[in-house]
Amino acid sequence: MIDINLIRTEPEKVKAALLKKGYEADFSAPLEWDIERRKLISEVETLKARKNKVSAEIPTYKKEGKPVGVIFEEMREIGNEIAKIDERVADLEDKIFEFVACLPNLPDEDLVAGGKENNAVERVIGKKPEFDFTPKNHVDLCTSLGLIDYERGVKLSGGGFWMYRGMGARLEWALLNFFVSEHLADGYEFILPPHQLGYNCGFGAGQFPKFADEVYWLDVDADRKKNRFMLPTAETALVNVYSGEIIDESKLPIKMFAYTPCFRKEAGSYRSEERGMIRGHQFNKVEMVQYAHPDHSDEAFEELVNKASRLVEKLGLYHRVSKLAAGDCSASMARTTDIEVWIPSMGIFKEVSSVSNARDYQARRNNTRFRDAVTGKTRYVHTLNGSGLATSRIMPALVEQYQNADGSVTVPEVLRPFMGGIEVIK
């Protein structure tokens, strides 16, 4: 959430920043509400101060036997006046909140404006795999090797679901275990969060209200705020762990990761480019999150980008690192860097990790703060997140890049310890 005070003091600057994301903002209404709100607050506080003063004197009057009927009458009137103004203030605050809550985050100043077309490749890692035979695509490979049972997945749950079997399940599990072991080695805390979350989590992460229709709701009550939804990414859980709390500054940065399945509606996104497990309603992901001190969140960001890239590199996969243009960053994020892995059959790079710095946008929404040791004041933390990694995108790249002429797939060396030493899947 953007600070209303920032909108008040530098509306043009905020407007220009949002425009880089392609978002046109008009602050005239909320700024008027804000002026009225502050005027009313100072009025009503004067009344309240008087009421408090008189109320405190009443017991004394009573003890002295003085009449209090007239005072009660006056206090009742003041009370009515207070109630009226309070109601108006609450109303204005609701409107301001609603407006601000729907604004996307400000992009960092160094980002270029515009969408995807302005993303910039920062570096390419590894060697582009060349084949002296006609390589198969991942759907054919996974099917012929019996790694993924697409048909029976659809039979169980409908389109967009699949089932890992046998060596496929073991490969998937090995990937997850490899990621877990790497994050543990880097000192991150392992979290297994609930897979069902309350509305507040979606709001805190900045995904609601805008994307509330893109998750699966467990509808019990007509009021969505009382229902739970299946998490679309572990970020939604991890970023809310300390909501409403004041963290000890010495605890920062807090580094954690979680493995969860992710559930997304992905309505109407069936393209030939997304066959197989490129985009499904349920996929596995290990997610990294950091709660960082605002002065050090840039370092945390670099760390997460490097971690994600290194995981892909250790798997021996050809990939690249791209800095996203402002408009391609998701709404909650101030900056995002994507790790994209090469899918030979498609001839393109596909995102396997999105590393983002939300700065204080999420922390403001869910009220996550720390106490500054120097000033003693509370400040909002910076939250950062990145996939580390999503297996559903890694698996296609892996089987395709590691395929052999005979249709078998070599197991990357780092995964072998997690697969009982198996070297080739055939």
Next chain:
RNA sequence: GGAGAGAUAUCGAAGUGGUCAUAACGAGCCGCACUCGAAAUGCGGUCGUCAGGAAACUGGCGCAAGGGUUCGAAUCCCUUUCUCUCCGCCA
């Protein structure tokens, strides 16, 4: 799912309509004093938020959350959430 009990600061806990909510009492933590140092002891301090202010500071709000009664609510009433105990259910 049923019945009962509960939710007050960092923790324990008192307060059951006003003049003790920064909040008793106890502990913790931070200063200072005493000490060679520590312990013990003594003294002082120790919440968040909003509005105004350059600041010092002033004022408002906050007793799980939201409503209500009242001149006045932590206290009485209603709704919701969560925790504990007992009973039921338990793939």
